[in-house]
Amino acid sequence: xxSALLIMALGAVVLGAALGxxxxxxxxxxxxxxxxxxxxxxxxxxxxxxxPGCRPYATAIAKGEADINQCPPxxxxxxxxxxxxxxxxxxxxxAEHGVEKPKSVAIIDEATCIGCTLCIQACPVDxxxxxxxxxxxxxxxxxxxxxxxxxxxxxxxxTMQPIGETVExxxxxxxxxxxxPAEDKKAA
Amino acid sequence: MMRELFNxxxxxxxxxxxxxxxxxxxxxxxxxxxxxxxxxQSIGGTPHPLVQAGERVLxxxxxxxxxxNVSAAVHAPTSGKIVAVEPRVMAHTxxxxxxxxxxxxxxxxxxxxxxxxxxxxxxxDEIRDTLRDAGVVGLGGAVFPSHLKLKGARDKxxxxxxxxxxxxxxxxxxxxxxxxxxQDILRGAQIMRHMLGxxxxxxxxxxNKPEAAQAMREAARALGERMDVVVxxxxxxxxxxKQLIRVLTGIExxxxxxxxxxxxxxxxxxxxxAIHETLNLGRPLISRIVTVSGNVERPRNYExxxxxxxxxxxxxxxxxxxxxxxxxxxxxxxxxxxxPDVPVVKAxxxxxxxxxxxxxxxxxxxxxxxxxxxxxxxxxxxxPHEMYWFARAKNFGKAQxxxxxxxxxCGCCAYVCPSHIPxxxxxxxxxxxxxxxxxxxxxxxxxxxxxxxxxxxxxxxxEEKAAKLAAKTAAGRQTAEKKAVPAAAPAGDALQAAAAAxxxxxxxxxxxxxxxxxxxxxxxxxxAETAPAADPKxxxxxxxxxxxxKQREAVSPKNTDNLSDAKRAEIxxxxxRRAKIREMAKxxxxxxxx
Numbered sequence: 188x189x190s191a192l193l194i195m196a197l198g199a200v201v202l203g204a205a206l207g208x209x210x211x212x213x214x215x216x217x218x219x220x221x222x223x224x225x226x227x228x229x230x231x232x233x234x235x236x237x238x239p240g241c242r243p244y245a246t247a248i249a250k251g252e253a254d255i256n257q258c259p260p261x262x263x264x265x266x267x268x269x270x271x272x273x274x275x276x277x278x279x280x281x282a283e284h285g286v287e288k289p290k291s292v293a294i295i296d297e298a299t300c301i302g303c304t305l306c307i308q309a310c311p312v313d314x315x316x317x318x319x320x321x322x323x324x325x326x327x328x329x330x331x332x333x334x335x336x337x338x339x340x341x342x343x344x345x346t347m348q349p350i351g352e353t354v355e356x357x358x359x360x361x362x363x364x365x366x367x368p369a370e371d372k373k374a375a
Numbered sequence: 376m377m378r379e380l381f382n383x384x385x386x387x388x389x390x391x392x393x394x395x396x397x398x399x400x401x402x403x404x405x406x407x408x409x410x411x412x413x414x415x416q417s418i419g420g421t422p423h424p425l426v427q428a429g430e431r432v433l434x435x436x437x438x439x440x441x442x443x444n445v446s447a448a449v450h451a452p453t454s455g456k457i458v459a460v461e462p463r464v465m466a467h468t469x470x471x472x473x474x475x476x477x478x479x480x481x482x483x484x485x486x487x488x489x490x491x492x493x494x495x496x497x498x499x500d501e502i503r504d505t506l507r508d509a510g511v512v513g514l515g516g517a518v519f520p521s522h523l524k525l526k527g528a529r530d531k532x533x534x535x536x537x538x539x540x541x542x543x544x545x546x547x548x549x550x551x552x553x554x555x556x557x558q559d560i561l562r563g564a565q566i567m568r569h570m571l572g573x574x575x576x577x578x579x580x581x582x583n584k585p586e587a588a589q590a591m592r593e594a595a596r597a598l599g600e601r602m603d604v605v606v607x608x609x610x611x612x613x614x615x616x617k618q619l620i621r622v623l624t625g626i627e628x629x630x631x632x633x634x635x636x637x638x639x640x641x642x643x644x645x646x647x648x649a650i651h652e653t654l655n656l657g658r659p660l661i662s663r664i665v666t667v668s669g670n671v672e673r674p675r676n677y678e679x680x681x682x683x684x685x686x687x688x689x690x691x692x693x694x695x696x697x698x699x700x701x702x703x704x705x706x707x708x709x710x711x712x713x714x715p716d717v718p719v720v721k722a723x724x725x726x727x728x729x730x731x732x733x734x735x736x737x738x739x740x741x742x743x744x745x746x747x748x749x750x751x752x753x754x755x756x757x758x759p760h761e762m763y764w765f766a767r768a769k770n771f772g773k774a775q776x777x778x779x780x781x782x783x784x785c786g787c788c789a790y791v792c793p794s795h796i797p798x799x800x801x802x803x804x805x806x807x808x809x810x811x812x813x814x815x816x817x818x819x820x821x822x823x824x825x826x827x828x829x830x831x832x833x834x835x836x837x838e839e840k841a842a843k844l845a846a847k848t849a850a851g852r853q854t855a856e857k858k859a860v861p862a863a864a865p866a867g868d869a870l871q872a873a874a875a876a877x878x879x880x881x882x883x884x885x886x887x888x889x890x891x892x893x894x895x896x897x898x899x900x901x902x903a904e905t906a907p908a909a910d911p912k913x914x915x916x917x918x919x920x921x922x923x924x925k926q927r928e929a930v931s932p933k934n935t936d937n938l939s940d941a942k943r944a945e946i947x948x949x950x951x952r953r954a955k956i957r958e959m960a961k962x963x964x965x966x967x968x969x
Contacts, residue, residue: 230819232826240826312825331822354415356814357469358807362800363767 220249227268231260232311233333235285240311254278259285260332291347292330293337297322299344306336306345378605381625383618385752386610387787389544389707391583396547396666396674401555403678404665404691410452410478410682411463411718412438417512418519419445426476430457435487435659438476441507447520448510452661452680455480466685466703466720470713478682489657494566499527502570502654509659510721511650515614515643516704518722521650524640527572531638535573536623537564539580539587539644540607540614543705546725548664549644551676553580553587556648557594561602563647566654571640576602578644579619581609611707612785616641618754630781645724665719667692669702669727679719686715689728702727706734707786741794749788749798755781759788763798766805771812774805782806855915 225245236257238244247253248269255269256278263280270277280287295306295315302320314330317323325336336345352358415421420442426432432451439449455478462472494502503522512518515538527533537560541549553560568576580588588604595602607613607622617628620639628634634641645663652658661680665688668674672693679688685701702709703723719726749759758777765774782802789798938946 225823228819229815230822230826232822240830241823311829312822313829314825329821329825331818352469352471354465354467354469354471354473356811357467357471358811359468359800359803361769361804362797 218246218249221245223272224248224269227261227265227272228258229260229265229331231331231333233260233331233335235259237284248273254281256281257284259287260290262287288332289349291332291349292327293325293332293334293345294327294348295323295325296344296346297324299342301342303341305339305341309335309339311335378603378623379625380605380607381622383613383621383754384756385754385787386612386618387752387790388609389611389790391609392544392668393547393550393583396545396668396676397550399673399675401551401664401676401678404680404683404688406453406480406482406680407683407687408479409458409684410455410480410680411475411684412449412452412478412682413463413465413473413475413718413720414439414449415465415473416449416518416681416721417447417510418517419443419447421474422446422449424460424474424476426451426457426460428457428459431455431481432457432478433485433487435489435661437508437659441510444507445520445523446507447512447522448508448659449476449681450510450659450661451476451478452682453478453480454483454485464713464717466712466717466723468710468713475682475718486658491657492654494569494654499525499570502566506650506653509653511646511653511660512721513643514645514649514663514721514724515616516708516722516724521642521646524635524642525567525570526635527570528635528638532575533571533573534575534577534624534639535564535567535571536620536639536641537576537578537602537644537647538614538616538619538641539578539584539591540619541584542581542609542611542614543707543725544611545668545727546666546705547668548666548676548724550584550587551666552648552664553584553644554590557587557590558598559651560644560647561591561594561598561600562655563649563651564602565598565600566650567640567642567647573640576600577623578602578604579607579613579623580604581613582606583609611787612754612783615754615783615785617783630778660721663719663721663723665723666725667728668725670695670698670730670733671728679723681720682718684716684718685712685723685726688719688726689715692728694728695730697730697732698728699731700729700734702729707790708784737797738795740796743794743796746793748791748793752787752791754785754787755783757782759798762805763796763801766801769805769808771805771809775809779805779809852912852915856911 221242222245225242228241228245230241232240234240236244236253238247238253244253244258248255255273255275256266258265259280261269266280267277269275300317300322302317302322304317304319304323306323307315307317311333312329312331314326315323315336316326332347332350334347337347414424422439422442424438425440426436426438432438432454434451434454436451437448438451438457441448458477458479460474460476463475463477464470465473465475467473492505497505503525506522506525507520511521513521513524539549539553541547564576564578567573578591580591582588585606588606591602591604595604605623607619612618613622616634620634620641621627624639626634626637626639628637628639649660649663653660662678663681664676665679666674666676667688671689672695674692677688677691685703689698689701698715701712701715701717703712703717704710704725704727706727709725709727743760743763745760747758747760749763750757753759755778759782762774762777762779762782765771765777766779779802784799784802786799789796792798
């Protein structure tokens, strides 16, 4: 009886020590779920979700404080991916946070720009170059299309321009559903 | 000498349809009214235009400069006037427009001054630059800049393979080129051999082109070069680079590596001819041989300037009235053109006029029955039915696991599919979709990095500012302390005096407590405050505030003297309004804060 108790107690102590050691040795820094969620988010840093950037939103989602349908640039596909990752139900995009728009870049009308640097301060990814009282311009490949530079501009010289398809970015269409002409329909 | 030939897996034997277009020799196509030369004609960066509308150009003049090393220049195919530099519809299935140079030929065909060069006296880098600036790219269809492939390996025995297999139905441009210009092709091969340091040169030709093989053998004999013409069995796609390498050398280039790693480099015969023209004659690449076949009265091969509309060629060959489509390339791997007027580009080896009767619409697609007929014919040793399954389900990760990107889109699988599934369309869809996702991912990652750096920079700037401020106040304090200490010194021993003063202040508030005589009304409160707090800093601050207050009181605005009553009333009114606004702002701030 006593030996059995001792053996069990010893076992508990050894296993407890092993677990304790493992929890220190293999401690995971940060929340891996946040990284996974953050990887899905489009990184426009636009703040339309109500959080100051993609990572804070990812943190909120991981904690369960925010819903998964608050990211308009990520669109429906992004919500689907989040739903898959988190094992939640798919929801349509919350219209409160905006609507899904085609991917765009901001364009500064350089003739109107007065060089106030306000848009430079607003740009979350440093995609605008210029100096005080000098013309500003947007480095288009770096622009995420977040529209954060639009409200601060005092002369409204920034416009959003949708990115068109080029021969390099053109995609073959999904070949499954073929749209058939009306005559075929009649025959069928 | 008979060579041992090897075999590649799979392949099909479709009807070749080559005889129609080999009956007549190559002829130079007459000038069209306009040439539309797209700037982006090869893999790599888009060349930037060097000309403007209204300028006159000479034949062979460079009109687009290579953008970086992975790119090739573009030249004016004839002399004439530049009408426009604007986006025009490309020879691409998408029907999208790309920046093109539109030239109105003057009919004079006036060449630029040509400078033939002796490749034997040139540095390899010099030759590569010449080829890049002459716009030489692979003319087999992949349009990869040739100068990038012409790099010798020091530690390996190199083999140069000239690809004259031309396995795809209808296309005969390489066949005719070999029959008529065999010596020039081999002169180009000499340059390639020199560049690669290749010992062996193999020329692979399918056995349905005996005339071409004969012409090449004779040319090799005439030039006194040791180049082996190897006749390979006719089987589609024997002309694929990896397949031809396998047949000729037995080397199977594994997934993820290139043939150069195994000492083999493969070029199309047309590319060899272009290299000969560039270096030995000084002419840049401005034309190529194009087969015009299909639904036309007189199918044949033309030497065509780049930028010639495809409809112009079809008209020359006598296009039949029921022609309703234009295909660039062959029937297996070719692309349907968005309209018949798109220009001939460097990748155009064949233009097929098609009609409904000639290419009837495929029977409706049926479900995959997993018969694996596609696996039996796949020349890349893939599992097309699995890739189809995952591409259809948009499970792109899995499709990649089945080596989707090793697919050469030869179309053998779709050719044999009993369910008539357009398998290649699924692979093309999946490939472009994966590329688009990779681009998005790269963009998102760079945006994240830039955002994080910006946040870090803002943080750092804030810290630096705070540190600077702290240093400044500390410096200010030190100088102030130095002044304050001698001021407190007359009270005797600093610490004791402070303690005593504190006691005195605490117990009996006598006016005699301040040790110094009240010489100046400013210094009095300083000492008084210093003592009780026993903290010189606080005292200093308060003294400063006091000083400022006194100064403010002492200075009275001069412009308010001698005013009329009306003015005074107005000022009072404004002051009242100001007070109200201040009150409002205060409450607003509080709201904001809460």
